Each structure stands twice: as structure tokens, then as C-alpha cells.
Amino acid sequence: MSATVFAVLRRDLLLALRQRGDIANTVLFFFVVVAMVPLAVGPEPKTLRLIAPGMVWVAALLAAILSLPRLFAHDHADGTLEQLLLTGEPLVVIVLAKCAAHWLATGLPITLLAAVFGVVFDLGTDVTRVLVATLLLGTPALSLLGAVGASLTLGLRGGGVLVALLVLPLYVPALIFGAGAVDAVAGGLSAQGHLLVLGALSLGASVLAPWAIAAALRISLE
Amino acid sequence: MTATATSDSLSIFRFASPPEFYRLAGWLAPWFAVLAALLAAIGLYLGFFVAPTDAQQGDVYRVIFIHVPAAWMAMFLYLVMAFWAGVGLVFNTRLSSLLAHAIAPTGALMAALALWTGAFWGRPTWGTYWVWDARLTSTLILLFLYLGYLALVAAIDEPRRADRASAVLALVGAVNVPIIYFSVKWWNTLHQGSSIGPGSGQMARSMLAAMLVMVFAVWMYCIAVILIRVRAVILERERTAGWAQAVATAAS
Numbered sequence: 001m002s003a004t005v006f007a008v009l010r011r012d013l014l015l016a017l018r019q020r021g022d023i024a025n026t027v028l029f030f031f032v033v034v035a036m037v038p039l040a041v042g043p044e045p046k047t048l049r050l051i052a053p054g055m056v057w058v059a060a061l062l063a064a065i066l067s068l069p070r071l072f073a074h075d076h077a078d079g080t081l082e083q084l085l086l087t088g089e090p091l092v093v094i095v096l097a098k099c100a101a102h103w104l105a106t107g108l109p110i111t112l113l114a115a116v117f118g119v120v121f122d123l124g125t126d127v128t129r130v131l132v133a134t135l136l137l138g139t140p141a142l143s144l145l146g147a148v149g150a151s152l153t154l155g156l157r158g159g160g161v162l163v164a165l166l167v168l169p170l171y172v173p174a175l176i177f178g179a180g181a182v183d184a185v186a187g188g189l190s191a192q193g194h195l196l197v198l199g200a201l202s203l204g205a206s207v208l209a210p211w212a213i214a215a216a217l218r219i220s221l222e
Numbered sequence: 223m224t225a226t227a228t229s230d231s232l233s234i235f236r237f238a239s240p241p242e243f244y245r246l247a248g249w250l251a252p253w254f255a256v257l258a259a260l261l262a263a264i265g266l267y268l269g270f271f272v273a274p275t276d277a278q279q280g281d282v283y284r285v286i287f288i289h290v291p292a293a294w295m296a297m298f299l300y301l302v303m304a305f306w307a308g309v310g311l312v313f314n315t316r317l318s319s320l321l322a323h324a325i326a327p328t329g330a331l332m333a334a335l336a337l338w339t340g341a342f343w344g345r346p347t348w349g350t351y352w353v354w355d356a357r358l359t360s361t362l363i364l365l366f367l368y369l370g371y372l373a374l375v376a377a378i379d380e381p382r383r384a385d386r387a388s389a390v391l392a393l394v395g396a397v398n399v400p401i402i403y404f405s406v407k408w409w410n411t412l413h414q415g416s417s418i419g420p421g422s423g424q425m426a427r428s429m430l431a432a433m434l435v436m437v438f439a440v441w442m443y444c445i446a447v448i449l450i451r452v453r454a455v456i457l458e459r460e461r462t463a464g465w466a467q468a469v470a471t472a473a474s
Contacts, residue, residue: 152387153374156377162373165366166373170395172402173398180409212393212394215390216387220383222383
């Protein structure tokens, strides 16, 4: 079983490395969206410091949604996905490995880039550290829940917008606790509770979501 | 002998067949509609003529007799929808999926009604149509979940795939509804303390009675409308079947 995990993980990461542009575009999109906000609300540092965690998190959600088609659409188009379903290896494990690869290719770069925003918006070391920690703990849940939407809308017309509509309401808890943790630290409180819940969301999603994704893939491909 | 015994013990599953349920729903719907009308008449009478004027909010509070039933039904119907969608997914019964499809628009309507009446209630009492209160926000997200479900059903051309894909979505949503509800609650209490919302004081007994009667009235209304809609959904799905064409020609 671990051989399956490593094989799928290695393949997806290799593909991601070969198509570096895709990852770069997601990260660039994240950067550009956050950079748009000061232009909209004005350059006042105090205001920006106040809203920075929220807008970084919203931008992370949007970037996660935009990166979802990478997850299954290419494999669906060239028939790889059907081969994966036919391998006889548990589909839940394959799906989990694919989500892990997706997170390593998109969630992790976004998390690392968030540290830059800590500097740009003058958040201070402590707040920046928590911002990065929330994204590190929360983005796995974004990949997993997003994969549910991606597998349900596989091969549909207008799939991109539909995925956003299906998945964004499911992202609400991660958004609340992610941005909330940063707010708490900025306000002088402990972020421990938020971070624990965020970790729990990701762990819970990694247990439950693969079953839903596997079921959805079987439905989409039958 | 065994054949009749089996069919007797399974007689209730007879209604899992679309034509049978089409007839059953047609027979049941008027009864539920009548029940809804009667209960609404009693509830509205109690609400408008028996229940006293609220000491703090005046007569504005009377919107509660629509607002609370709609909000409760919005949450309840999501679970009912997820239940029937799940039954359809597990037992592969077409009718269960059709029932789930028929429930979704009514659920969305109830969520929208709860938000709408809430806005009209909020304006005179809170001074604003909308606040980012925990309950308002979670009802809004519930509405988004309903709309996502409807959008997914509409986007898939192949009916059986639509049934099963939307069932997975409904089940994922049902698992998430409590998580969303409590995280939104925590988010709000962290930010602005307790809300100025209603329910902080004790309710007069006649107000409560009127509200509960209205809850049952709205419940019966939902059942009646869902049964009528499921008839339409069944006919649409079975349009190539002989019995459905016979029904359609008889009606036209």
C-alpha cells in the first residue's frame, strides 16, 4: 500500500515539476490578488495590518480553487484516471496520495509565500509566524475538500465556476479559524485553540474526504 | 404462497416504484395542503389576535411566526434531503434521489425566506437589514449549500450521474453543516460579544403557542409542495415510460 502511495506521489510531483508553469501561475495569482487589495482600500498601514490576515486567507482560498482542475482533469483527459481505478489498489489511498501531491505543489508554496506578506504588511515576527502556521495547518483541508468538488464536477461544462460554488461554503470553517488565529495573536491573545481546531479540520478531512472523493470519482467515470 | 407472503411483507416498498409513488403523492398532497392551510389559519389567528404586543419590540416581533418556522425548516430539510440522497446512493433507488431533488428548492426557499424576513425584522429592531451575526451567516451559508446542490444537479446531463454525484455532495454538506454552524458561532462571539438578537427574554405562552402552530403549518406546507414537485420530477424523468405518457395525455 505504501508502494502505491509513493508511486502516485512521485508521479504527480514529477508531473508538477515538469509543468512548473502551473504551480508558478497559482502562486503568482495568490500574490497578485493580495497585491490588489491595498490598491482598493488605500495604502494606510494600520488598515492594511488589520485586514492582512483575512485577505491573505481569502486569496489562499481562491488560489486553492483555481488550482483544483490540476488535480484530476489532466488524468481524466488522457485516461490515466481510469487506469488508476482499475489497478486494484484501494482508491482511497490513491486519492489521498494525489491530494498530498496537490498540497505539496500548491498549498506549500502558498504557505511559504505568505511569510513575504508578513513583511510587506509589517505584521511583525509573531503574527507572521502564526499566519504561516495557520496556512500550513489549513491548506491540507483546502486541498482535500477541494478535491471533493473537483471529482464531482469532472468533465462537466463550466466546471471551474461550479467547483467554486460547491467548495467555497465548505471552506468556511478553515477560513474562520485560519484568519481568526492571526487576529487573536495580533490582539495579544493565544492562537493555540484556533491552531488546534485548524489541525483537527485537516486531520478530519484527510480521514473522511478521501472516501467521498473515491465515491465521486467512481460516479464520474462509470 | 411464499410469493404473496413476500409481497405482503414488502408492501411498503411498493412505493419505491415511481408510478406507485406518483399516485401516492397525488393522493397525499391535498391532505397535507389542507392541513397546512388549517394550521396556518389557527397559527396566524393566534399570532395576530391572541399573542400580546411585545413590550420591547412592539408589533414588529410578529414576523417571528414566519421567520422561525422558515429557519428551522431550512436546516431540517437539508438533513432530510441528505438522508434521501444517501438512501438513493446506498440502495440505488431512483425514487429516493428524485425526492432529494424535489426537497432542495423548498429548502433553498425556506433559507431565503428566513433571511428575507430576518432582514425586515432587523431593520426596525437592530436598525440595519443585515448584521454579520452568527445565525444570519450560517443560514446564508446553508443557502449557498442548497444552491450548490441545485447547480450540480443542473450541470450534469446524465440523470443517474446527477443523482449520485449530488448525493455525495449532500452527504459531504450534511457532515459539514454542524462544523460550519459552530465555527460561525465561535467566529462571531469572538468578534463582537453576544448579539442583540431576539430570544434573550422569556417568551409569552401564547406567542410560543402561535409560533409552534406555525412551525407545523410550514412543515405541512413543505411536505405538500415537495410531494407535488416530486410528481413533476418523476414525470419528467420517466417521460419515455408508457405510464407517464398515458398520465400526460390524460392530463392535457
